Amino acid sequence: MDRAAWPLREPLIAGDKTPGQVTIDVSRPLEGKATPLWWAAFLVSLVTLGVGIAAVTYQIRVGIGTWGLNRTIGWSFDITNFVFWVGIGHAGTLISAILFLLRQKWRTSVNRAAEAMTLFAVMCAGIFPIIHMGRPWLAFWVLPYPNFRGPLWVNFRSPLLWDVFAISTYFIISAIFWYVGLIPDLATLRDRFKTGVQQRLYSFFSLGWNGSLSVWNRYETVYLILAAALATPLVLSVHSIVSFDFATSVVPGWHTTVFPPYFVAGAIFSGMSMVVTLMIIARKTMRLEDYLTHRHFDIMTKLILATSWMVAIAYATEFFIALYSGNEYERFAFLNRAMGPMAWSYWIMVSCNILVPQIFWFRRFRRTLPVVFVATIFINIGMWFERFVIITTSLHRDFLPSSWASYAPTKIELATFAGSFGLFFTCFLLFCRFLPVIAMAEIKGVLGSHLRPQTVPIVDEVALEATAARSATAELEEVAIPGPGAVSLDLSPEETST
Amino acid sequence: MSDRQQVSIYSGEEEVLSAVVELRAAGFRILEVFAPYAVHGLERAAGLRRSRIGLITVTAATIGSLAFYFFQDWVAAISWPVNIGGKPYSSAPAWIPVVFETGVLAAGLATVLALFVRSRLYPGKRARLIDPRVTDDRFAVVLEIPDSGFDVERAREICARHGAESVEETAVPESGKKPRKPHVSSLEVWR
Numbered sequence: 001m002d003r004a005a006w007p008l009r010e011p012l013i014a015g016d017k018t019p020g021q022v023t024i025d026v027s028r029p030l031e032g033k034a035t036p037l038w039w040a041a042f043l044v045s046l047v048t049l050g051v052g053i054a055a056v057t058y059q060i061r062v063g064i065g066t067w068g069l070n071r072t073i074g075w076s077f078d079i080t081n082f083v084f085w086v087g088i089g090h091a092g093t094l095i096s097a098i099l100f101l102l103r104q105k106w107r108t109s110v111n112r113a114a115e116a117m118t119l120f121a122v123m124c125a126g127i128f129p130i131i132h133m134g135r136p137w138l139a140f141w142v143l144p145y146p147n148f149r150g151p152l153w154v155n156f157r158s159p160l161l162w163d164v165f166a167i168s169t170y171f172i173i174s175a176i177f178w179y180v181g182l183i184p185d186l187a188t189l190r191d192r193f194k195t196g197v198q199q200r201l202y203s204f205f206s207l208g209w210n211g212s213l214s215v216w217n218r219y220e221t222v223y224l225i226l227a228a229a230l231a232t233p234l235v236l237s238v239h240s241i242v243s244f245d246f247a248t249s250v251v252p253g254w255h256t257t258v259f260p261p262y263f264v265a266g267a268i269f270s271g272m273s274m275v276v277t278l279m280i281i282a283r284k285t286m287r288l289e290d291y292l293t294h295r296h297f298d299i300m301t302k303l304i305l306a307t308s309w310m311v312a313i314a315y316a317t318e319f320f321i322a323l324y325s326g327n328e329y330e331r332f333a334f335l336n337r338a339m340g341p342m343a344w345s346y347w348i349m350v351s352c353n354i355l356v357p358q359i360f361w362f363r364r365f366r367r368t369l370p371v372v373f374v375a376t377i378f379i380n381i382g383m384w385f386e387r388f389v390i391i392t393t394s395l396h397r398d399f400l401p402s403s404w405a406s407y408a409p410t411k412i413e414l415a416t417f418a419g420s421f422g423l424f425f426t427c428f429l430l431f432c433r434f435l436p437v438i439a440m441a442e443i444k445g446v447l448g449s450h451l452r453p454q455t456v457p458i459v460d461e462v463a464l465e466a467t468a469a470r471s472a473t474a475e476l477e478e479v480a481i482p483g484p485g486a487v488s489l490d491l492s493p494e495e496t497s498t
Numbered sequence: 499m500s501d502r503q504q505v506s507i508y509s510g511e512e513e514v515l516s517a518v519v520e521l522r523a524a525g526f527r528i529l530e531v532f533a534p535y536a537v538h539g540l541e542r543a544a545g546l547r548r549s550r551i552g553l554i555t556v557t558a559a560t561i562g563s564l565a566f567y568f569f570q571d572w573v574a575a576i577s578w579p580v581n582i583g584g585k586p587y588s589s590a591p592a593w594i595p596v597v598f599e600t601g602v603l604a605a606g607l608a609t610v611l612a613l614f615v616r617s618r619l620y621p622g623k624r625a626r627l628i629d630p631r632v633t634d635d636r637f638a639v640v641l642e643i644p645d646s647g648f649d650v651e652r653a654r655e656i657c658a659r660h661g662a663e664s665v666e667e668t669a670v671p672e673s674g675k676k677p678r679k680p681h682v683s684s685l686e687v688w689r
Contacts, residue, residue, distance in 0.1 A: 019635035153573040162595040208623025213531040221549035444535040
């Protein structure tokens with residue numbers, strides 16, 4: 001029984017928090033002045049964003065001839081960045097929707113920030129294909145609206161158009177999901193702040209929420225529908241559709257049926273790493289140590305390890321099928337990936353995505369945050385290179401040797417990519433400053449999840465054994481802060497003896 | 499519908515849950531419960547039925563999907579047929595990704611809109627709070643005090659036994675919407 005095992009579990013939230021304490025802790029960073037650290041990070045992000053804006057302005061004025069593309073390599077840096085950012089976003093939905101379905105209570109500490117990350121990452125992703133259109137001011141042409149050009153419609157058979165629908169739906173649904181989750185917390189902040197512009201904004205956006213149970217009843221149903229019925233299939237569909245951009249083509253290295261699951265696993269892998277990177281920073285700078293415990297990082301790094309193996313299996317499958325298909329173009333494409341002129345990018349990808357995560361087999365590394373931090377950054381680099389490898393190395397040696405070419409990004413492309421990080425971190429820092437990074441209403445609901453007095457039978461043999469086991473393990477390793485759970489359990493032997 | 503109510507405040511989810519269960523069993527009518535977070539089982543204990551918003555989700559998803567299926571067919575086969583790679587004008591399998599996405603989009607928008615409309619949540623609405631702490635860490639149970647037959651002492655005793663921090667009888671605040679069907683929706687007074 002799960003309940004009998006609870007004393008062995010570390011509490012999700014450390015420090016014996018009461019709901020009132022949660023409100024105080026989570027609201028603290030939003031009250032008063034920003035810390036110098038926040039300002040430093042914000043200014044760096046803002047400057048990077050400025051560089052990006054300058055680069056984007058320049059390339060829109062001059063044209064995408066400012067990029068390093070050529071007739072052979074028509075997609076490279078931009079689409080790599082696009083897929084990279086969309087992938088990052090997926091972990092947010094995984095955490096908020098799929099883990100909600102799986103009743104993973106630890107998600108409550110991370111879901112708000114992860115959902116925000118999704119939104120900002122999808123915004124960053126959108127920049128690249130829009131610029132790549134060449135005339136971004138006509139980007140609205142991708143929408144099928146009645147027009148005076150015939151009406152001339154979009155081509156619904158094209159995966160690029162499916163992408164438009166998938167990404168925009170994903171952005172809208174993620175935004176709704178995030179906002180609906182925020183409403184009770186905005187109400188908490190509204191009642192906490194007494195005056196000021198901030199209070200008026202919280203008040204405006206909290207929609208008059210007063211915590212009434214009849215609204216909670218509907219709210220919970222809506223949250224479940226959004227998570228289970230909509231966001232979960234949506235997140236799986238979005239990266240599948242992104243992978244169709246490649247899989248429906250005839251280019252060797254792209255034309256494979258393994259792409260949808262491979263892309264989804266890779267997306268969750270990279271997104272999870274990004275969540276961990278961000279949460280380590282947030283934990284440190286915003287003093288959230290009690291809410292983001294080592295247990296959270298332990299679980300998340302295990303997920304990273306699992307998805308790393310899914311990605312590894314996909315790499316192996318691709319190579320096996322290339323060999324087994326007997327198709328010489330396919331075989332050449334993969335040998336070229338591993339041993340051709342761009343092999344360096346392939347091996348960066350393999351070492352970052354397969355070798356580095358293997359350290360997470362060890363509990364010690366999973367719980368040493370500096371190690372986790374560095375490893376997740378490597379994984380993000382690796383996952384960026386995965387997309388680069390798929391896109392660029394498949395294109396640069398096509399069917400006609402006379403058109404073989406190479407690719408190097410220009411300064412403009414590098415500046416645009418850096419700018420997308422600037423945008424991402426600027427948005428994220430503003431979010432940390434003005435909105436609760438931790439879903440208070442959800443955290444409050446799981447505070448007592450390791451202790452429900454009236455449901456835990458006081459006399460219970462299994463629980464007694466567990467008590468014994470607990471005192472044994474307590475000597476062996478650093479098990480948690482004894483919460484109220486430990487106190488009530490210690491009583492139970494006495495109760496049985498009387 | 500009486501104009502008096504009894505408000506009891508609790509500081510923990512276990513307390514409020516057990517108080518609600520016993521108050522209902524003792525025959526008191528619960529007008530509303532206020533909670534800072536969703537407590538598992540509290541809705542059923544207070545006698546609320548499962549929300550039927552899911553029906554709206556299903557309807558909107560069906561409409562969104564079908565509309566875009568036929569729209570794509572109409573665009574590609576009727577409005578301006580273009581021969582693309584010799585594929586049939588009505589290429590049903592190619593419509594599926596967009597059909598799925600528009601179904602999800604319509605369902606999501608409709609569901610959240612239904613939540614807002616049904617719960618009368620709208621931007622800038624002034625919150626009617628029974629206690630400023632119910633969005634922080636306190637729970638409040640509001641009992642109806644009918645014109646006759648309300649055993650104040652009994653109600654107070656039950657609330658106190660389940661750990662109520664305070665119990666008081668007050669007037670139902672003004673300007674609440676008059677419930678259309680008092681026997682079903684007296685809860686609405688607190689929206």
